[in-house]
Every structure is written in C-alpha cells, then in structure tokens.
Amino acid sequence: MTTYYTKDHEWIRVDGDTGTVGITSYAAGQLGDVVYVELPETGAKFARGDDFAVVESVKAASDVYAPVSGSVMEVNSALSDAPEKVNEAAEGDAWFVRVKLADADELSGLMDEAAYAVFCEGL
Amino acid sequence: MGMNTQGRPTVPASAFTSTFETVSGSRGLLQHEDLLFEIGTPETSGVDLPKPKGTKNRLGGVKRKVDTGLPGLSEPQAVRHYMRLSQRNYAIDLGLFPLGSCTMKHNPRLNEKMARLPGFADIHPLQPQATVQGALELIDELATWLKTLTGMPSVAMSPKAGAHGELCGMLAIRQALIARGEGESRKRVLVPESAHGTNPATAVQCGFVVDEIRADARGRVDMEDLKSKLARTDDIAGIMLTNPNTCGLFETDIKNIADLIHKAGGYFYCDGANFNAIVGRVRPGDLGIDAMHINLHKTFSTPHGGGGPGSGPTVFSGALAPYAPVPFVKKDEDGLFRLVEHVDGDASESFGRMVAFHGQMGMFVRALTYMLSHGADGLKQVAEDAVLNANYVQARLKHVMTPAFDGFCMHEALFSDAFTADGIETIDIAKALIDEGYHPMTMYFPLVVHGAMLIEPTETESKAELDRFCDALESIARRAAQGDETLKSAPYLAPAKRLDETRAARKPVLKWTAAEVERLAAE
C-alpha cells in the first residue's frame, strides 16, 4: 500500500485498484474543529479534481476534491455522527471514501509523503 | 453628651472581591431566568378569553390530534421572563454599537410613536383602496424622497430587507436581459472579493454565475483585473459593487467601472448598505448605477430589532425601471392613489411579484418620520458627521492599531490585526471591548484584510462618547501588541463567558426537549 498526496491536502492510500481517500492532518489542523462532513453516495462517479465532499468547521466550509477519477465503493458514515474524528485521526480512522480507481496512471501526478511534507513546509 | 450609637453603618466595610456563587443563580440586578419550558405550564395563561361555546363546528374533521403542549405564563411572570432576558442584551440605547457596515445609529422614538398610529398599524393590506389613501400617499411620499436622494427615476418599495432588495435588483437585470433576448447567454456577474456574502448568494439565487474580481492595494476594485474579466463581454450580465465599499472607501473609479460594464452590455448593481456615508452629498444616479437597494434599517434609522425586520426599497435607472416588481403605487390624474398589483397594464414588463403584500409599511412610516425630522439639510449633515466620526476614530487609533489603507475613510474605519503580538487575535480584542462596556466592531470582515476590524461609529455619537470608546480600545490595542494573554479569556464581566460554538454545531440542539435536559444533567 502506498499513500499519495495532493496540493489541495487530500490523501489517497492505494491497494490494488482501490483507494482510500481523506484529508490530511495538516488540513484538519488548519480548519480547526471539524463539525460536519458531507459525503457522496455510494456509486457516485468523480473525475480527478471534482469536489466530492464538504468538510465544515464552525466558521468555514471547504470542498474536498477527488485526487483521482473513480467511483465510490464505500463511505465512512461514522463521520456523520462523530465529525471530531477528522481532527483526531485525519489520516487514519477518519477516511472519507473508498473508491475504485478509473485510471491508476493518474497517481503519478501526486506527491509522496516526503514531497508533501516539503510542500507543507513551504506554505 | 447623650451619645446615640444606634443606626446603620454609613461607610462600606472593606470590599469582598472574590467571585462567589449565589443560591438563586442571580447576580444582583442580573436575575437568573430559566427557559420558558421550565417555568410555564400549558394550562397557565396570561390572556383572559371568553369561554368557547363549543356548539358549532365546520372543520369537517380536519382537527389537530395532539395539542401543542406549549407552556404559558401569567402576565406578571411573562413580563419578568422577558425583562430578565432583555438584561442580557447590549443595545444602541445603552452605548456605542460600532458594527461596521451595520450603521447602528440612534433609533428616534418619534418613529415608534408614528408607526403605532392606528391609521398605519391597524390597516389591512387588502382592504378597499379607497379606505387606505393615506397609506398609499405615504408610500408615494417616501418613494419621492428615495428617488430624489438617489437621483434615480424609479423605486420598488416591496423588498423586505437588504438582501431582498439585492434580489429585486438582480431579478430586474435578469428580466432586462430576457427582454433583450440574452437571458440565456449573459449569465456572468462580477463581484469583488471584498463583497458582503449576500452579493454572491443573491447572484446565484437568480441563476447567475459569480466571477470574483480582486481588490487592489488601495482597497478598491483592481481595474486591471476588472478589465481582464471583461476581455470577453458577450456573457456579461453585470456587476455587483458596494459603494462606499466594505473597506469603508469610496470607489474612485466608479464612473469608469459603470462605463466599462455598460459598454460590455451589462448592468451595474450597487449595494447601498453604506448609503449613510453619502446621503445628501452624492447621488448614486450621477454615478452610472442601474439599481441599488437602500436599507431603511441602516441609513434611515428604523430599529434592527435583534435581527430584523428590515426594509430594502430598490431604486432603478430608466433602463431597468420597466422591469420593477409589482405591486407599486401610482398616482392617477384625479389625485387618487392606486396600487398596481398585477403584471399587465401599467406593469406589463414587470418581472413579477416578490412578496405577498406591499412592503414593510411599519418601516416606511418610521423612515419617512426620520426623513421629515432631518430634512434635506439634516441628512447632508448626517453623512458629514458619520464620516467625520469615523475619521476621528481612525485618527485617534492609527498610532496603536494598523489602518488597513492609507488616507481618509468614509463612514467606517478599517484596521488589520498586524499590530497584535503572536497569539492574540482580532476576536480577543473584540471580546475585551465587551468588558469595557462596548459592543465589538465587525470582525474578520471584509475578507480581504487579515483579521479585519471594521468600526462604524455613526453620526449619533457625541465626541465625548467617541473619546471614551477610543480610550478603551487604545488600551486594549496596547495590551494586544504586548501579547497580554488575559485577553484570550475575555469577556470576564459579560452575562455569559465565551460560548462553545463547536459543540453547538457538532450536535445541534435547536429546540427544548425534556430528554435533552436529562441528557445534560447526566453529563
């Protein structure tokens, strides 16, 4: 399993042709207390860069963009009842969706963990 | 001598200063008060009604199954309930209320008295028009004032508030584009990034697409960015621009902007929220504007009422006037006033009806009372004093705070948080003002200035009040610059401490239920 990162602070952990997607701990820290996560429906299809979810703090609502194209196989419905998980475990239990990748080649445009760390350093 | 040592002590004993809990939960004049649902019962009533006879019924069985169960209070209990709650509110009648872009000025009591005359308060919107000629005349008279003050030929009186006025203006633009056969092709509306949130929200409510334009280093529309957004013109519907803008500055290039938009085939909507700065000094009609709403609850002193009601009459240029909504008042040749209520005849090109009746009559009465009180001469003085007061605040505070832009401001002074030490934020300064007895300024708006603090004192503050306010804010600003950590927990002296907004949003409790009370008790 390899984890990739976007410049918009999403991560995707890839296992074969499926990927688990969430937002990074850095993003969760920047947002402050997450109070609500709006997730897509299972079966929904997205192209890379489409907004597929919304994450809200008290004072802001942010779109979450699809790191790669694909279709939603599963959503993390636990987040509806416990949005605070995003602050506690953004890159673990607080994943947003599992997707079936449409085109694994798209992963090559993303950053690895080290590159993302450098990217955040520069912000 | 016959020495009498009886009686009460006349000098206080040394003060007992530490905080303590009272048995009642009250703190002196600040009385404890539970929720209505915890003190009332459904059988209690503060209204004496004759007993229903219960002999007649033509409901056809469409009857409520479960009673509301809503608690009532006797009149003395009800009076105390609301009086005690009222004591937890700040108000313009208590002190300076410097919310930028909100124009919290004194609300004259004559306005209230006039609005309660039975001839205005106790008339029905659908009673025969012959029986409400005075009401229609009042609307017409107020319309004349608004048209004259703005230099615009037409006004729609029915919008219910500022955002509703924006909707009115943008729907007129939509209708004008439809009439030109360009309703489908012209969908792009330019909105500065400094705009109030209602502007982009309104544009989208009308089916338009928002294209943001940047502010320049002077806090005005970035003309280069505007021109680049007008490289393509065949999809331009118009622009929504606030003037004076949300940075408290007059848009210097406003005539150019109007010309560019008109040349591109679009219309110019002006958000008139800040009209107080220019009333009697500048007529929007001389600036190339096509539509502008006026907040009667800002410039014309009708009370904000804790969030409304407002009133947002919207003036139109000749180009948009034919598309204005129904209903409107028309004076016929025989001197009688008449309501035009349907889209035909005098209103054949109207975009339609926005609202059930004729607008916020209660606010019209108050606004006209205010206008007549001030007159043309007084309103000009209103604008000048409002701008003078804001510039005075800016001048007094610019040495300890960071003005967002150079030069004079209009009716509000804008500061950034650049002067604060690390860890101290705008909100800490705002909350510390509460302890000093003031309502905070508008904070974190406009978005184009970091940690924005927008201060609008209005013209109804005396110099002495302004000085007291500036002294307080100056001292807080110095503490913020020094990194005084005690600011983080302010306010200390308000009826409530800082509230947990995260908790409210994560597990919303939007009404009282007995179960919720039990859950809280268990925690």
Added chain:
Amino acid sequence: MRYLPLTPEDRASMLATIGARSADDFYSDVPKAARLNAKIAGLPDHQGELAVERHMTKLAAKNRSASSGPFFVGAGAYKHHVPATVDMIIQRSEFLTTYTPYQPEIAQGTLQTLFEFQTQVAALTAMDVANASMYDGSTACAEAAVMAARVTKRKKVIVSGGLHPHYAAATRLLCEAQGLTVVQLPVAIDGEGELAKSVDGETACVIGQSPNVFGTVTDLSGVAKSAHDKGALLVSVFTEAVSLGLITPPGEMGADIAAGEGQSIGNGLNFGGPYVGLFACKEKLVRQMPGRLCGETVDADGKRGFVLTLSTREQHIRRDKATSNICTNSGLCALAFTSHMTLLGGKGLKELAELNHEAACELADTLGGLQGVEVLTPRFFNEFAIRTPIDAEAVLAMLDEAGVVGGVRASRLFPKDHFGDVILVAATECTTTEDIAAYAAALKEII
C-alpha cells in the same frame, strides 16, 4: 437637529485632530461631476417633532383602521387582538435597538427568545425543527420550494389551486430564476387533494395550503403519501397561524417542510408588513434549511447558553453556495410572536382558535341565511368564500358606505379566474355578534 450631538466646536476640534480642513476633504474620491455642494433640491428642511407628528397624523387619518368598525378582511393577514404586554416587550430598548446576535456573550436575551421561538414554532407545526424566522409567509413558501429542489435534486414544483396567489407568484419567481419549472394547478376552492394525482417521478415537491386562500381546511396526509411514494416532498403552507391550535398541523399530515405566516400571533396588520415567516422541517433536512438557526451550548464556565449555529449554510460563510441569500430576518416580529404565544399558552391558543372558528361559523350561518348568498367553502377555520347575487366590487363599495369592511373581492387576487361575484370573508375573536348583525343587515339591504 436633535439627533446630531456634535457641536460646531466639536467638529472643528475633530477636524484638527484628523488633519482635514473640512468635511469636503473626505469626499475627494468622489468624481467631481458627482459632488453635491449645496443640499439636494426639492425636499423640505428639518422639522421639529410637533410638525412631523402633524404631518404623519394627517396621513394616518385618511385611512380607516380595522378597529374602527365591523371588519371582515383576511386572505393572508388577520385582525387579531394583541395583548398590551407584547407591545411593551418589543419596545424594550434591549430587544428593539440591538443587532443580530453575532456576539453571544452580550446577546443571550435575543438568543434565548429565538430558541424559545424555534421550539414553539416546531410544536405549533408539529415539525422537528424550526428556524429563527423568514421575512413572511410568501417568501418562506418560495424558499421551501427551492429547498425541496436542493434536497431531491429535482426541478419540478407543483402548486395547488388553493395556494394564496401572492405566495404562488413569489414562489414561481424564485423557482424560475433558478431554472426550476412550476406547475400551477387550476384555481379551486376545494382542490388541495388534486396534488396527489399530479405528482410524478420528476417532482421535487408539491405545495398545498390548509386553510387555503378560500379558507378550506384539508387533511393533506394523502397528498403526503403520494408525494413520498414518488420521492417528492410535501410543503405544507398556512397563512393563519392561529388555525394550528385547532386544525391538523403540517407535521401530523406528514409534511416535510412547513412554511407559513406568523402575523396572526403577536403582530398587527401594518398594511402588509413587517410580518414573520415561519419555517420548519424534518430534522434530516436541517442542513438544507435557509435562514438563521439558534442552538443550545455551554459557555466557558459550563453554563447553558445559546449561539447562532450551522452558519455554514448561510451567505456570510458559504457565499455563492449558500442555501439562501437571506440575512436580516424578522427578529422583532418573532419576539412579538413568541411573547404572545407565551401569554396564551397551549390551552389559551386552543381556546383562541375555537373562538375564531365559532365567530366564523356564526358569520357563515348568518350570511348564508340571506336570500341569494351562498357559502362556497365546504370546511373552514375562520374564513370562507361567499357568492353574492351581484358584482362583488359593487357589494363591497356599498358595504363600505354602510361602515362595514366586508372582505376581499376574489377577483382582486385572481383577476383572470371569473370570481367576479365572490368575496373572501374572515372573522376572528375581534368579531362581535353586533359586527355580524351589521354585516348581515347591510348586505340584505344591498342585494
């Protein structure tokens, strides 16, 4: 100029502090051609209280107030008695002259009353949650329609033939601006049930009204079921809030959204405004709701307190993606509503509703007993439609001469629907037996 505290000396000293010569300096950014140096022509100068009061009183005297004689006008606004306490409460400076409660530490008064208001509206409509008010019933109805379209992601709105035509117009306007289609069913006195037949798989919502504009009360449960079977929502509208003390409320009929006018409770007629829109919905739809919401929380000391919440739905945060553009609402009218509701209590509201119904029944029996007058509304709460043997406009004009304001001619609301001989008539707790007798006597004379 009694509202301006600055003295000429103040102004001079302040200008000196600022470093400006005169107020003109502050307007130097205004294009030269647009600068006005003299005061605006064509408007009078300032006046004292007495002069202004004279002028306004003269205008007010040209109107006939509802309390000055027998009065039977309804159709969306109602003449009810408002207790003196209510007007005293809303004139308290702390409520009257404060802003939207953006700083909760010094606005708990407003916030707690809003929380109580929301609880009362939810109970009255039998819905899960209510917001902190809309402008009025008509705009609440329009917002309900576009909210239903967001929830269902569908684009068709079906409107009953009994929906108040002003509500229907406001709804059509907002819907069409957003690319939705509005299907208006034929105007009918007793046609709310037709909604059940017209709903299809593309329908976002059906909008029915009870009591409708002709006064007809209808149980919309069947409509709700048909709508839900097709994946559509029921928006249940009312213009007479007092009716909900007695008739089946939206929640008991399965409505997904309730939208209505709250003027009847605590608010005067005011020639059409300001009023207070009531808006409630099922809990699962709350994030698509328009308008402000007040929620319970605790402060830093752990004490119960209230804040505006779920604000990310709103324009000041979500901007172009907001659920609505509404900002200022009807705060003070909501306070009038909630304080009147508190004075009434549940039992008082029910009795008030019964008194309204009885007055309307007596009026219907009396007018319906006149030769040539027909009561058209089959089931009603406190208003109904009558047919007169001659043109309604002429009837109302003659009633007016007899000192009776006899109702609304239906053709004023429906100019194209052949209601020339129909009058909408309302009675409330303010209507006396003498008022009804005066109406009957005058009408008998006319026809």
